[in-house]
Amino acid sequence: MWLSLSGVAGAVVVTFVVGPRAGSLVLAAELVLIGLVRAVRPRTPYGIAARSRGFDATVLIAAGLAMGAFALTAQNM
Numbered sequence: 001m002w003l004s005l006s007g008v009a010g011a012v013v014v015t016f017v018v019g020p021r022a023g024s025l026v027l028a029a030e031l032v033l034i035g036l037v038r039a040v041r042p043r044t045p046y047g048i049a050a051r052s053r054g055f056d057a058t059v060l061i062a063a064g065l066a067m068g069a070f071a072l073t074a075q076n077m
Helices: 002-017 020-040 053-073
Strands: none
Touching: 002 020, 020 053
């Protein structure tokens, strides 16, 4: 849970220092990474488990990929 929170805080810092596109990509990468951890790790990590392993991993990875695609295609960022 603390690693997830530090990733969000890091994305906020990157947003202010580099720009919103880079911050969105950092957050998207974190979502994909958390989804992969949830899919692979046998013991449920505290803070990232809400439903079944398959559901959590699918939603997290899909949200990260969608957010990354939106960050790369958005105009005026």
